[in-house]
Amino acid sequence: MKFKQFNVGRLTFIDQLRGIACLMVVMCHLNGLFTYYGALGVEIFFVLSGFIIPYSVRKIDITNVKLLYVFLVRRFVRLAPPYYASIFITFLIYSAQNIFLKNHHIVLPSPLDILASIFFLQFILNFEPINPVYWTICIESQFYVFFGLLLLFCKKIFILCKIKNIEFYIYQFTFFVSLLLYYKNYVANISSEHSAIFVSYWIMFGIGIMSFWSFSNKISYRYVVTVFLLLLVLSVFWKNIELVTATLTGFFIVLCTYREKLADWLNFPLTQFFGKISYSLYLIHFPVIVVMTNFFHKIDGKKTIFEALFDFVVMFITFTTLSAILYYTVEIPATKLASTLSSSVMDSKTLQKK
Numbered sequence: 001m002k003f004k005q006f007n008v009g010r011l012t013f014i015d016q017l018r019g020i021a022c023l024m025v026v027m028c029h030l031n032g033l034f035t036y037y038g039a040l041g042v043e044i045f046f047v048l049s050g051f052i053i054p055y056s057v058r059k060i061d062i063t064n065v066k067l068l069y070v071f072l073v074r075r076f077v078r079l080a081p082p083y084y085a086s087i088f089i090t091f092l093i094y095s096a097q098n099i100f101l102k103n104h105h106i107v108l109p110s111p112l113d114i115l116a117s118i119f120f121l122q123f124i125l126n127f128e129p130i131n132p133v134y135w136t137i138c139i140e141s142q143f144y145v146f147f148g149l150l151l152l153f154c155k156k157i158f159i160l161c162k163i164k165n166i167e168f169y170i171y172q173f174t175f176f177v178s179l180l181l182y183y184k185n186y187v188a189n190i191s192s193e194h195s196a197i198f199v200s201y202w203i204m205f206g207i208g209i210m211s212f213w214s215f216s217n218k219i220s221y222r223y224v225v226t227v228f229l230l231l232l233v234l235s236v237f238w239k240n241i242e243l244v245t246a247t248l249t250g251f252f253i254v255l256c257t258y259r260e261k262l263a264d265w266l267n268f269p270l271t272q273f274f275g276k277i278s279y280s281l282y283l284i285h286f287p288v289i290v291v292m293t294n295f296f297h298k299i300d301g302k303k304t305i306f307e308a309l310f311d312f313v314v315m316f317i318t319f320t321t322l323s324a325i326l327y328y329t330v331e332i333p334a335t336k337l338a339s340t341l342s343s344s345v346m347d348s349k350t351l352q353k354k
Contacts (some may be wrong), residue, residue, distance in 0.1 A: 011055075013256045014048060016266035017249065025133070025284050029314065040245045042136055046201055047249040049140055051215075052210020053147055057217050061291030062151045070341075075144045078338040079279075082331045083137060085116055086283035089322070090131050093287045097294060104294040121137040123196035133286050135194050142198035143205050150174070168219065171209065177233075178202035187238045192207035202242075207231070207250035208313060215257045224254055256260075280331050 021044035027056050028038025053075075060070050091114075094106045109117070109130045116122040120141045122129050129135065154167035163169075181200045195201070207228070214224040228251050235243035274281065296303075296311045303311070 011262045012267045012272070013262045013265045014051065014267070015275035016271050017044060017252070017275075018048055018278045019273070021048070022278035022282050023274055024280060026319075029133075030312065031284055032066050040242060043204055043242050043246040044249050046139075046204035047208040047211070047253075049143065050205035051212045052208070052254060053144065054209055054212045055215075057151075061155070062148065063155045065140070065152070068148045068152050071148050072144060073337045074341060076139075077135070077341060079141075080313050081281055081334040082283055082326060083134075084118070085330045086280075086327060087114065087130055088285055089326070090287040093291050097291045101291075101294050101298060102250075103298070106290075126196075131283070131286055133282060135196070136284075138196065138216060139198045141203055146198065146202075147205075168213075171206070175203055175206040177204065177235055182243070183238070186242070187240055204246040207246050208253075211250045211253040211257070214254050215262070220256055221254065225251075228254070236240075237252070238307060240350060277320075277323045277327040277331075280326040282322065284322055284326060285319040288322060320340045 021041035024041030024044070025040045026038075028036075028041070057071055063072060085203075088157055091108065094108055098105055098108070102277060109128060109129075113122065113127045113130060114126050116127040117130050117134065120138045121127075123135050123138050150170070151167075154170050157163070157170070158166050178199060178201075180259065185195060185200045185237050210219070210224050210227065213219045214221055228247055231247045232244065234249075235247055254263075259265075289347075292311075292315045296314075
């Protein structure tokens with residue numbers, strides 16, 4: 001089955017899913033609302049990243065270290081400025097709480113905590129996280145490095161062996177290994193702890209990558225659907241709702257591709273807005289919720305349902321406004337800089353040499 005969508009512009013459906021996933025996580029943290037199922041937004045994020053990253057390099061053939069460097073620098077320039085800005089904002093918010101809400105003192109991060117966070121290593125090195133949601137950013141940063149290295153490795157192996165579809169076979173092998181590790185860590189041992197290493201989550205990124213392969217006609221629609229059906233049956237048998245969520249997300253993307261609706265489905269202004277600011281919203285919502293919850297608890301004490309609803313609305317408006325400011329002042333310029341950097345470097349003929 002061949003699709004015609006490879007040259008579409010903005011993928012509206014993907015943006016909408018990103019906004020929905022972010023709101024699920026926000027609701028999980030907002031006074032414990034939607035706690036368990038809201039956390040499943042993280043799995044949706046991982047699948048979307050697995051789709052978006054190969055989509056972003058679809059016109060780049062990473063055949064040498066210089067091109068790999070360009071890819072990694074572009075991702076860093078795109079994601080690091082909002083992340084670093086959120087660290088600073090979180091530090092300010094918690095400092096303000098310690099000044100004005102002395103009964104709700106928060107231990108501020110040490111210089112070593114901040115240094116580890118700057119290099120996305122706080123969870124690997126077991127430092128105190130400044131913001132608990134950063135664990136997924138650390139996982140994503142590892143995914144970018146591994147994905148780029150794997151692309152380069154596949155290209156080099158193809159040059160040496162001339163084996164058709166070698167990239168497909170290598171990726172499928174890594175997905176299978178990741179699935180085994182996922183089973184070991186989260187099914188057999190039923191661990192509730194998040195791993196600091198991305199390998200166990202590679203299967204979720206892999207679902208997104210396979211969705212992109214279907215989108216770009218690298219593999220057949222039937223093959224992807226068959227694999228996803230097997231994964232869905234397996235995850236249901238394992239009673240693992242996280243893997244069920246990731247697989248269903250892949251199904252929806254492939255279905256949308258099949259119907260040629262990636263640029264049309266779920267095209268609602270409000271959810272599009274949250275899709276655009278989702279990264280900034282994800283980064284700073286948690287400290288805002290913590291501090292404002294403590295503030296409202298101090299001034300209100302026990303609440304009626306209407307007072308609790310008022311607190312909810314005020315908090316939601318506050319962190320949405322701050323997220324929009326972060327998006328327009330930091331994230332958009334960072335995105336433009338990453339795009340400009342990539343374009344200028346890719347125009348250099350020296351990078352095309354092996």
